[in-house]
Amino acid sequence: MPPFAGMRCLVVDDEPRLRRVLVRLLEGEGFTCAEAGSGVEALRELEHTPVPLVISDLRMPEMDGVSLLREIVQRWPETAVIVVTAVAEVESAVACLQMGALDYVAKPFHLDEVRARVTQALDKRRLLLENRSYQHHLEERVEAQARRIEELFLEGVHALVFALEAKDAYTRGHSMRVANYSLGIARALGLDRDMVDTIALGAELHDVGKIGVSESVLHKAGTLTDEEYRHIMEHTVIGARILGPLMRDAPGALAIVRSHHERFDGTGSPDQLRGDAIPFEARLVSVADAFDAMTSVRPYRPSLTVAQAMRELEEGKGVQFDAAVVDAFRRAFDGPTALPIPTPQLQPLRLPSRAMEARRA
Ligand SMILES: [Fe+2]
Structure with a gap:
């Protein structure tokens, strides 16, 4: 069986006699050949049926071989092109190679030489296609692994939140509600997607450090002593220490864990x-x-009403809270979605895209 049985090719030359020589040779190798007498005809032929191999003369009327090559490289990048040149046109041949031709044959040519060049060019084309497909699949695999790494990270983080919820009934639901309120504020402020993801992640994790706080203090019904209060407030530092190694590339979320008990007037912690x-x-x-x-029942006090809590936020502007954030909170939950506070559906957690990129790098 001829080596290229069933493979199509296009022979482009304005001299019918030379074209026939090439066609006969290639048909002997098993190719099915189409013919064109100019670049324009060749393009028409390719538009109708693309082929893996084009052998083209350089000097032709209407559209020469160089212009044809340029079109083919751009529109049919998987097609291998061999140019046929006169001996005196070696410079043009080199230019064609630089433009993407896979090889050239100088006239007058020997049939064995053409055969060898065609075989080589098609081998080269096969390797190029294999390489392209390998690259493509590699990108897909990297993408899938990055997604898996993200899932594993978020699963690990959820496990921490569940562990804390098992230890402290109050925290159950608190992290979710804080994440929901925070997302409402973020949207009212028109923050970008990356910031919204950072805030959702940080808000859900903000109290994770309570895992390291003693249960007797965490569950104490009466007023806390100064020392107990200090112990509880260590949860910000403990949380940042636990999550630090996991979240090196999500610094915004980590900052929420460490700094959510800072106060605007500088008297917060840590x-x-x-x-x-x-x-x-x-x-x-x-x-x-x-x-x-404020709106949840705590062991040591009943809950405030929504209106009372709102008043507290207003009074805390510039003292405990950033006034712009309090205003955004009011905007988020006033108006058409009037109080009492709705519980919007929480979106699935996502890593901020910058963090994703860092993990892929
Ligand atoms: Fe906290």
Whole structure:
């Protein structure tokens, strides 16, 4: 069986005699050949039926071989092109190779030489196609693995939240509600998708450090001593320490965990940051956190009404809270979706895309 049985090719030459020589040779190798007498005819032929191999003369009327090559490389990148040149046109032949021709044959040619060049060009084409397909599949695999890494990370993070919820009944639902309120604020402020993802992630994790707080203190019904209060407040630092190695590439979410108990006037904890020095994400979640804490029943006090809690937020503007965030909170939950506070459906957690990129890098 001829080596290229069933493969199509196109022979382009304005001299019918030369064209016939090439066609006969290629048909002997098993090719099914189409013929064209100019570049324009060749393009018409390719538009009708693309082929894996084109052998084209360089000097032709209407459209020469160089212009034809340029079109083929652009429109049919999987087609191998061999140019046929006169010996005096070696420079043009080199230019054609630079433009993407796979090989050239100089006239007058020997049939064995043409046969060898065709075989080589098609081998080269096969390798190029295999390489392209390998690259494509590699990208798909990298993509799938990056997705799996993200899933594993989020599963790990959820496991931490579940562990905390098992230990502290109050936290059950608190993280979710804080995440929902925070997302409402983020949308009212028109934050971009990446920031919204960061805030959703950080808000859900903000109290994870309570895993490291003693249960007797966490569940104490009466007023806390100063020392007990200090112990509870260590949860921000403990949380940041637990999550730090996991979330090196999600610094915004980590900042929420560490800094959600900072106060705008600089008297919060753990770093006594003041005003704009407090990471913005943490200023945002701190309003949502305080609102949920005030409207939930705690072991040591009944809950406030929504209106009372709103008043507290207003009074805390510029003292405990960033005034712009409190205003956004009001905008998010006033108006058509009037209070009591609705519980919007929480979106599935996503890693901020910058973090995703870092994990892929
Ligand atoms: Fe907290």
